[in-house]
Amino acid sequence: MAKDFSTREENYSKWYNDIVQRAGLAESSAVRGCMVIKPYGYAIWEKMQAALDKMFKDTGHANAYFPLFIPKSFFSREADHVEGFAKECAVVTHYRLKNDPEGKGVIVDEDAKLEEELVIRPTSETIIWDTYRQWVQSYRDLPILVNQWANVVRWEMRTRMFLRTAEFLWQEGHTAHATKEEALEETYRMLDVYADFAENFMAIPVIRGSKSENERFAGAVETFCIEALMQDGKALQAGTSHFLGQNFAKAFDVKFASKEGNLEHVWATSWGVSTRLVGALIMAHSDDHGLVLPPKLAPIQAVIVPIYKNSGQYETVCNKAREVKEALEKRGILVKLDDRDTHKPGWKFNEYEFKGVPVRLSIGPRDVENGTVEIARRDTLEKEVISIDQAGQAVEALMTEIQQHLFRRALAFREENTRMADSWESFNRILDEKGGFILAHWDGTAETEQKIKEETKATIRCILLDENKESGKCVYSGKPSGRRVLFARAY
Amino acid sequence: MAKDFSTREENYSKWYNDIVQRAGLAESSAVRGCMVIKPYGYAIWEKMQAALDKMFKDTGHANAYFPLFIPKSFFSREADHVEGFAKECAVVTHYRLKNDPEGKGVIVDEDAKLEEELVIRPTSETIIWDTYRQWVQSYRDLPILVNQWANVVRWEMRTRMFLRTAEFLWQEGHTAHATKEEALEETYRMLDVYADFAENFMAIPVIRGSKSENERFAGAVETFCIEALMQDGKALQAGTSHFLGQNFAKAFDVKFASKEGNLEHVWATSWGVSTRLVGALIMAHSDDHGLVLPPKLAPIQAVIVPIYKNSGQYETVCNKAREVKEALEKRGILVKLDDRDTHKPGWKFNEYEFKGVPVRLSIGPRDVENGTVEIARRDTLEKEVISIDQAGQAVEALMTEIQQHLFRRALAFREENTRMADSWESFNRILDEKGGFILAHWDGTAETEQKIKEETKATIRCILLDENKESGKCVYSGKPSGRRVLFARAY
Numbered sequence: 001m002a003k004d005f006s007t008r009e010e011n012y013s014k015w016y017n018d019i020v021q022r023a024g025l026a027e028s029s030a031v032r033g034c035m036v037i038k039p040y041g042y043a044i045w046e047k048m049q050a051a052l053d054k055m056f057k058d059t060g061h062a063n064a065y066f067p068l069f070i071p072k073s074f075f076s077r078e079a080d081h082v083e084g085f086a087k088e089c090a091v092v093t094h095y096r097l098k099n100d101p102e103g104k105g106v107i108v109d110e111d112a113k114l115e116e117e118l119v120i121r122p123t124s125e126t127i128i129w130d131t132y133r134q135w136v137q138s139y140r141d142l143p144i145l146v147n148q149w150a151n152v153v154r155w156e157m158r159t160r161m162f163l164r165t166a167e168f169l170w171q172e173g174h175t176a177h178a179t180k181e182e183a184l185e186e187t188y189r190m191l192d193v194y195a196d197f198a199e200n201f202m203a204i205p206v207i208r209g210s211k212s213e214n215e216r217f218a219g220a221v222e223t224f225c226i227e228a229l230m231q232d233g234k235a236l237q238a239g240t241s242h243f244l245g246q247n248f249a250k251a252f253d254v255k256f257a258s259k260e261g262n263l264e265h266v267w268a269t270s271w272g273v274s275t276r277l278v279g280a281l282i283m284a285h286s287d288d289h290g291l292v293l294p295p296k297l298a299p300i301q302a303v304i305v306p307i308y309k310n311s312g313q314y315e316t317v318c319n320k321a322r323e324v325k326e327a328l329e330k331r332g333i334l335v336k337l338d339d340r341d342t343h344k345p346g347w348k349f350n351e352y353e354f355k356g357v358p359v360r361l362s363i364g365p366r367d368v369e370n371g372t373v374e375i376a377r378r379d380t381l382e383k384e385v386i387s388i389d390q391a392g393q394a395v396e397a398l399m400t401e402i403q404q405h406l407f408r409r410a411l412a413f414r415e416e417n418t419r420m421a422d423s424w425e426s427f428n429r430i431l432d433e434k435g436g437f438i439l440a441h442w443d444g445t446a447e448t449e450q451k452i453k454e455e456t457k458a459t460i461r462c463i464l465l466d467e468n469k470e471s472g473k474c475v476y477s478g479k480p481s482g483r484r485v486l487f488a489r490a491y
Numbered sequence: 492m493a494k495d496f497s498t499r500e501e502n503y504s505k506w507y508n509d510i511v512q513r514a515g516l517a518e519s520s521a522v523r524g525c526m527v528i529k530p531y532g533y534a535i536w537e538k539m540q541a542a543l544d545k546m547f548k549d550t551g552h553a554n555a556y557f558p559l560f561i562p563k564s565f566f567s568r569e570a571d572h573v574e575g576f577a578k579e580c581a582v583v584t585h586y587r588l589k590n591d592p593e594g595k596g597v598i599v600d601e602d603a604k605l606e607e608e609l610v611i612r613p614t615s616e617t618i619i620w621d622t623y624r625q626w627v628q629s630y631r632d633l634p635i636l637v638n639q640w641a642n643v644v645r646w647e648m649r650t651r652m653f654l655r656t657a658e659f660l661w662q663e664g665h666t667a668h669a670t671k672e673e674a675l676e677e678t679y680r681m682l683d684v685y686a687d688f689a690e691n692f693m694a695i696p697v698i699r700g701s702k703s704e705n706e707r708f709a710g711a712v713e714t715f716c717i718e719a720l721m722q723d724g725k726a727l728q729a730g731t732s733h734f735l736g737q738n739f740a741k742a743f744d745v746k747f748a749s750k751e752g753n754l755e756h757v758w759a760t761s762w763g764v765s766t767r768l769v770g771a772l773i774m775a776h777s778d779d780h781g782l783v784l785p786p787k788l789a790p791i792q793a794v795i796v797p798i799y800k801n802s803g804q805y806e807t808v809c810n811k812a813r814e815v816k817e818a819l820e821k822r823g824i825l826v827k828l829d830d831r832d833t834h835k836p837g838w839k840f841n842e843y844e845f846k847g848v849p850v851r852l853s854i855g856p857r858d859v860e861n862g863t864v865e866i867a868r869r870d871t872l873e874k875e876v877i878s879i880d881q882a883g884q885a886v887e888a889l890m891t892e893i894q895q896h897l898f899r900r901a902l903a904f905r906e907e908n909t910r911m912a913d914s915w916e917s918f919n920r921i922l923d924e925k926g927g928f929i930l931a932h933w934d935g936t937a938e939t940e941q942k943i944k945e946e947t948k949a950t951i952r953c954i955l956l957d958e959n960k961e962s963g964k965c966v967y968s969g970k971p972s973g974r975r976v977l978f979a980r981a982y
Binding site for chain 1: 529
């Protein structure tokens with residue numbers, strides 16, 4: 001175990017940053033609030049993209065690409081949207097630089113001022129609905145089921161690697177439908193796709209729900225989300241799916257002739273997840289030994305480290321290691337043989353442990369003699385010596401076992417850290433002593449929600465989709481309430 | 492054949508735009524010079540990306556992501572680079588909008604002015620080499636073999652779908668090496684990867700060469716390229732690979748400790764291809780019936796159209812069509828069964844012909860009786876009736892045959908349109924009457940090159956890598972020349 005980085009106990013925030021940096025996931029750049037996603041971090045994002053993209057295509061969606069720039073005036077078209085998005089954003093005002101007449105590099109050419117400023121997309125509803133107007137005439141043109149993989153920019157003041165950066169990578173689905181029912185069905189379908197992805201690929205249990213009005217996407221009629229619990233007891237919103245009603249169709253005048261021949265506004269949804277998920281993945285599973293990755297999203301699923309004392313042993317051990325590598329590859333396992341002679345086995349053990357590689361195999365001269373291999377799993381740190389002939393089978397079984405174990409462990413953690421609060425005092429005590437999710441009654445008003453947020457920094461994460469109706473009294477105001485909602489402090 | 496679009500003969504430029512628009516590849520957007528890449532066009536780009544990405548990874552590269560924004564001052568660091576790139580670019584000057592006090596939407600908040608303007612990347616050498624400084628200390632940290640898939644912006648005045656747009660999608664590889672030899676080897680390796688991709692996936696023959704100094708990438712020591720010939724006799728640069736020497740390492744102070752313990756500047760390459768390749772693909776193979784796609788890059792490789800007169804026939808024919816679909820899918824063919832009853836077979840025939848689907852199968856009631864299917868290939872428009880049991884095998888064979896035929900056809904066209912010119916008069920006559928590639932002697936001076944360009948609009952496309960030395964006289968100046976170079980008018 002490396003000693004020069006923080007444990008969760010000592011400093012959770014520093015622990016997270018240490019993992020991001022030392023595991024080679026990302027680093028800050030010369031541009032304020034923008035990060036460089038390094039090859040190992042990007043490889044995780046690529047695995048996420050591949051899995052999600054397949055799920056989108058399996059549910060009938062196709063990818064497309066819309067402009068990075070949005071004319072400033074587009075934001076004013078949808079009243080709520082402009083409040084939510086047009087404020088903290090990057091604005092392009094000029095299209096040329098010129099040599100500084102005083103010889104100091106280059107300066108903005110004031111003659112090259114845009115007539116209308118362009119905003120770097122913080123989200124693409126406006127430019128996409130301006131485009132959809134051309135695509136839709138009749139009900140036959142619907143539905144439009146389109147997704148975009150893109151970069152977006154929101155000028156955040158306080159940024160954190162992966163969790164909140166000025167520029168980030170994401171996907172945004174934008175669909176258009178003939179009926180409200182169909183659009184709502186799509187909104188729920190994509191929420192389910194996200195929950196499926198979070199639980200079955202990221203091994204993170206999530207709670208599905210709808211957002212309160214305060215927390216709703218600017219321009220949405222209803223926002224649904226999946227919420228996950230991190231190891232420090234804070235919640236993280238891992239994906240959102242919005243039912244946009246006819247808001248954007250009205251703002252951008254997108255109408256269709258129905259089967260009955262009426263001209264009607266189109267119904268819309270949008271939904272997205274981002275590189276923030278990489279942050280969630282790190283925080284959900286990692287430990288004081290470094291990153292822990294679920295096998296389905298690990299760029300390297302198994303690493304083989306040869307152990308030797310001299311060049312004669314090196315040859316023998318590496319030959320055997322190559323056989324094991326082939327056996328694993330035949331089973332579709334992403335395996336790396338680190339046969340570099342510039343680094344010692346101990347260094348390699350630490351390195352791959354820190355990088356969260358799910359399974360490590362090591363082979364020394366005695367293993368070659370005995371026909372064995374040592375196999376270590378990253379999640380439990382357990383080691384075992386097995387017959388080398390069993391290596392492929394054993395690692396394949398561990399892929400499933402580790403994936404499931406990480407999910408079970410995260411689920412148990414969440415269950416331990418989800419509590420009911422029936423008094424304001426209890427609500428505060430739980431927040432201060434334990435954190436985690438709190439199920440509490442709420443009177444349904446934005447005013448109470450706001451006061452709770454101001455006094456405790458806890459927000460309503462969501463109104464559970466599958467909650468039981470239960471009458472009670474608002475934990476803050478004491479007014480009657482028909483159900484509990486989910487509170488937490490959040491990222 | 493659709494009659495409401497141009498033929499190549501009538502108006503080549505309109506023919507191209509008609510294909511882009513009517514095949515659903517792309518359209519212009521509300522933002523000047525920026526296009527919307529529609530699902531069918533984007534699907535072609537995705538297939539290109541997948542093939543290229545695999546080739547990059549097979550040659551040892553990994554993907555990463557660097558910021559969209561580049562501090563203005565970075566451009567001034569490399570003297571040639573600033574001349575080439577910092578001029579026509581999108582400049583972010585502010586980071587906030589606010590409500591217009593006069594109530595007219597939103598305006599730029601002048602209080603939110605950036606201390607240093609940010610340029611939207613036109614290419615990423617500067618920000619990447621600023622990052623590499625942190626990544627490189629010793630020779631053990633080299634080579635760095637990184638690629639980025641990203642959007643870039645160059646403020647072009649005259650734009651054309653795919654070929655030249657203000658924003659475009661591309662990949663840019665940026666590698667760092669300990670020696671000049673290794674960097675040069677990488678430059679050539681990636682040029683070969685591009686040529687391999689162009690010829691074996693796009694079915695477009697290309698000529699490999701180096702650029703003259705005039706046409707070199709700003710900041711490169713040497714630029715290599717692949718050049719393709721379009722059907723109107725104009726050349727198109729389809730990819731570039733740059734040997735950057737130590738220019739960026741010096742500009743951004745990137746040094747490493749060599750094995751011998753000396754501190755040396757790192758050697759660099761960069762290489763890229765873009766969505767421009769989609770434009771090349773369209774122009775290389777398409778005909779007066781619409782788009783023609785090589786099977787390896789076709790989002791739909793085969794389409795099945797059922798032919799019927801009533802609902803009884805519809806059922807019988809569609810059942811059989813589904814069997815054929817399964818048989819094709821088993822062979823890994825991307826097949827679509829268009830069983831919509833809202834469109835007539837004739838409409839569908841035109842549609843898929845126009846969209847360049849390589850193979851069309853049609854099945855009518857008589858085919859069901861006879862156990863046959865009609866199979867039509869898009870490249871030659873030939874039709875044949877075959878036994879339905881042979882459909883899978885026949886389509887699979889056509890995938891290879893069409894791919895090869897398109898390449899052979901494009902190669903024959905290029906050979907017919909590559910001519911030697913040994914006098915200025917002949918040079919001009921070829922250009923005006925035939926276009927195409929011209930192999931001619933050049934005295935090697937930038938001055939002559941510039942004059943030829945001014946007088947004829949033809950440029951030196953490249954100095955061939957595998958040219959034969961041959962002494963002669965410059966076609967323009969009459970001065971001695973040691974080899975022929977490749978001229979053409981170009982996109």
